[in-house]
Every structure is written in C-alpha cells, then in structure tokens.
Amino acid sequence: MSELTEIVLQIDGQEVKATAGMTVLQAAQQAGITIPTLCHHEKLEAFGGCRLCMVEVEVRGWKNYVVSCLYPVAKDIIVRTRSEKVDKIRKVLVEELMAHAPDAPELVKLAEEYGADRDRFERDASFCIVCGLCVRYCNEVKQKNAVGFIDNGARREISFIPEVAKEECWGCQECFAICPTSYAQAAYLLTEALAFPGQRKAPIHAIKPPEPVRRVIPIMPIAATT
Amino acid sequence: MCEQKIDGIIEKYRGEPGSLIHALVEIQHENHWLPREVLHKIADALTVPFAQVMQIASFYKTFSLTPKGRHEVHVCTGMTCHLRGAAKLRAKVEELTGLKDGETDAESRFTYETGACLGSCSIGPELIVDGKHYGRMTPEKIEDVLKQYE
Numbered sequence: 001m002s003e004l005t006e007i008v009l010q011i012d013g014q015e016v017k018a019t020a021g022m023t024v025l026q027a028a029q030q031a032g033i034t035i036p037t038l039c040h041h042e043k044l045e046a047f048g049g050c051r052l053c054m055v056e057v058e059v060r061g062w063k064n065y066v067v068s069c070l071y072p073v074a075k076d077i078i079v080r081t082r083s084e085k086v087d088k089i090r091k092v093l094v095e096e097l098m099a100h101a102p103d104a105p106e107l108v109k110l111a112e113e114y115g116a117d118r119d120r121f122e123r124d125a126s127f128c129i130v131c132g133l134c135v136r137y138c139n140e141v142k143q144k145n146a147v148g149f150i151d152n153g154a155r156r157e158i159s160f161i162p163e164v165a166k167e168e169c170w171g172c173q174e175c176f177a178i179c180p181t182s183y184a185q186a187a188y189l190l191t192e193a194l195a196f197p198g199q200r201k202a203p204i205h206a207i208k209p210p211e212p213v214r215r216v217i218p219i220m221p222i223a224a225t226t
Numbered sequence: 227m228c229e230q231k232i233d234g235i236i237e238k239y240r241g242e243p244g245s246l247i248h249a250l251v252e253i254q255h256e257n258h259w260l261p262r263e264v265l266h267k268i269a270d271a272l273t274v275p276f277a278q279v280m281q282i283a284s285f286y287k288t289f290s291l292t293p294k295g296r297h298e299v300h301v302c303t304g305m306t307c308h309l310r311g312a313a314k315l316r317a318k319v320e321e322l323t324g325l326k327d328g329e330t331d332a333e334s335r336f337t338y339e340t341g342a343c344l345g346s347c348s349i350g351p352e353l354i355v356d357g358k359h360y361g362r363m364t365p366e367k368i369e370d371v372l373k374q375y376e
Contacts, residue, residue: 135277148276148281
C-alpha cells in the first residue's frame with residue numbers, strides 16, 4: 001500500500017505535516033492552530049462564503065491572501081494566520097456582517113478579538129449572514145432540502161420551503177443549533193406562521209422513549225455570554 | 227394555458243437534473259412565467275430538490291415567478307438611449323399603460339420593463355415590444371406602436 005503523500009508546510013512558524021488534498025484550514029486545525037470561521041462545518045463541503053478564514057500564503061516569496069478553507073496544502077508554502085493585513089481584512093468582514101446581525105454571539109466575540117466597530121456600517125437588520133450552513137446542512141447531511149437560497153446578490157436570503165418544512169423541520173431542528181445568528185429558527189417559525197400554522201408534523205415517539213426534546217435555543221444576552 | 231406543451235418540455239428532460247436550466251428557459255419562453263405547480267412538476271421529473279429549483283428560478287432575471295403580460299414592453303435606459311431621450315419615452319409608456327417598471331396590468335396585456343443596453347445604440351432611443359425593435363422612437367409614435375398589440 002502506498003502511503004499518502006505527506007506534505008510539510010509552515011503555519012505561523014510551525015512545521016506542520018499534512019496529506020495531499022487537505023486544505024490549509026484542516027492542516028492548521030490538526031496542528032492546533034485556530035483560524036476563525038463562520039461558514040465552515042466539518043460535516044459539510046467547504047463553501048468559502050464568509051471569507052473569515054482568510055490567511056496570508058507565501059509561495060516562493062510571493063504573498064497572497066486566500067481563504068484557507070478552500071486553499072489546498074502545498075509543499076513549502078508559508079502560511080501566516082495573523083498579520084496586520086489579515087487582521088484588518090477580518091475586522092472589516094466582521095464589521096460588514098455586524099450590519100446584519102450585530103448581536104450574534106460569535107460575531108461579538110470576533111469583534112472583540114479584531115477590534116471591529118459594530119456600528120461602522122449602516123444597519124440592515126436581515127439577521128442572516130448568508131453563511132449557508134442551514135442550507136448546506138439540510139442538503140448534504142439531512143438530504144431533505146427544506147431550506148434553500150432565494151434571489152441573488154445583495155438580496156440573497158434563505159427561505160424554508162413550506163411543503164417540505166411542514167413535514168420535516170419540527171422533528172429535526174438541527175440547523176437551528178448551527179446557525180450563528182438564530183435566524184434559521186426565526187425564518188422557520190415565520191414560514192410556519194404564514195404557510196402552515198399549527199399543522200407541523202411533530203416527531204412520533206411511539207415505541208422508544210422520547211429522546212430529550214431538542215429545545216429551541218434562546219439567544220443569550222451579550223452580558224450573560226461573556 | 228398550454229399545459230400540454232409544458233408537460234411535453236418536462237417529459238423531454240425527465241431524469242436529467244443537469245438540464246434544469248434548459249427546462250426552465252423553455253417553459254419561461256412558452257408560458258412567460260413559472261407557476262409554482264410547474265416548478266414542483268419540474269422538481270419531481272428532473273429529480274432535483276424543490277429548494278434548488280427555487281434557487282435557480284429566483285437567481286436569474288430571465289425567469290419570472292409572477293405572471294407576465296402577453297406582450298413585453300421594454301424601454302432601453304442605456305447611456306446612449308438616455309441621452310437621446312429615453313426618459314421621455316419611459317414617461318409616455320408609463321402614462322399610456324399605467325404601469326411602473328416591472329409591473330403587469332390587470333388584463334395581463336403588457337409587462338413593462340426597463341433595462342440597459344440592448345446593443346442598438348445607433349437607432350436609439352429604443353422601444354422593444356416582444357423582441358421587435360422600434361428605433362428612433364418619439365413619445366408621439368408610441369401610442370401607434372402599442373395599439374398593434376392586443
């Protein structure tokens with residue numbers, strides 16, 4: 001059996017071993033180096049939507065800024081997960097996202113770390129940061145496709161498909177927990193209220209004892225989380 | 227309206243998820259808009275999740291998820307047409323049809339849209355009805371043009 005090709009690269013001054021086909025993000029996580037992410041989920045295909053995992057990659061003396069969740073590892077590349085420019089990119093990204101979801105716990109934490117000003121951009125309280133976690137989770141893991149993207153560009157948003165959501169969502173609710181802003185839950189409840197009030201299909205626990213009911217996750221006030 | 231034709235198009239692509247856009251384009255041409263029931267039929271026949279059909283249908287401007295009129299009235303608002311008086315054309319079309327950009331009238335006779343640039347700047351300002359170009363348009367001529375379409 002041929003061994004998988006081992007690649008050695010440098011991340012933040014550390015020699016890191018990785019196998020071909022891995023991404024820089026995976027290699028870093030394996031080595032215990034944290035790179036902030038919002039749209040990344042280990043069970044899902046890389047998406048490259050939030051751009052927060054942006055790192056500096058130096059290849060043969062040339063510096064480049066790439067999203068580490070999509071960038072494949074290569075021999076002898078030098079990766080810097082923190083630099084003045086990387087920090088600035090992340091700061092602006094967080095500020096832009098905070099125009100949509102100013103109180104999302106993950107964003108609040110990131111804002112503290114990168115010194116982002118939550119009021120820099122005019123508010124557009126959509127609460128969704130279009131990370132696509134719910135859409136991709138429903139498609140790739142649950143394969144129910146109860147929620148999808150609608151429209152394009154700046155108007156892009158998530159939307160529950162009432163026909164599917166009615167049958168599937170209340171018994172699952174898994175996307176509620178992975179949503180960084182609790183918007184998935186709000187969008188579902190709004191869809192339910194508008195399209196099928198009181199008609200959701202509750203999970204059936206006939207024979208086996210009911211599993212602990214997955215509770216709707218309350219949004220913690222900022223003060224309580226810190 | 228032309229349900230058989232729509233079903234025919236869907237049948238042609240049955241079981242081919244990759245042909246989603248082709249099917250949508252053909253039905254859009256035939257029916258001028260994409261009703262939800264039709265999108266459901268497409269999803270089932272092409273074995274594409276309905277959420278993804280909606281994603282594609284709402285993404286491209288070619289597709290309309292709301293009913294459109296029998297005739298599409300289009301005023302070019304590109305730079306050249308604008309300089310040659312497209313604003314006056316728009317005002318006249320809006321006055322005659324009573325529609326704003328993107329609207330369809332109650333009898334579904336006209337859908338009025340604006341957009342740039344249709345590539346025929348030399349004959350601007352331009353009015354396009356159902357793909358037919360009317361160049362060197364003046365507000366006075368519009369009424370006669372629109373009369374031809376019922």
